[in-house]
Amino acid sequence: MNLQKWFKEYKSNLSCTYCDANHPAVLDFHHKDPNKKEFNIYDLVKNSSSKKLIIELEKCEPICSNCHRKLHAKKGIFNAIQRSYSEKEIS
């Protein structure tokens, strides 16, 4: 199975960590710790780097593009106070 196919299937079993969105087209992958980000998930899929992809996916949580944008919009504030965030703060 090629990686793009695998990734499509993998995504179809996921849903957003913060809401009920589960359509593969809206799902992003957010790096829980930006310091540990080495690669962009979609670049790895494009380059068929399956081993790197698995490692990188473990650092991420599935999130829909709406929640992802909100999360990043708030992140500046969170970074100033503390590096981590709780799910409650994002609602």
Ligand SMILES: [Zn+2]
């Ligand atoms: Zn969401």
Ligand SMILES: [Zn+2]
């Ligand atoms: Zn993100």
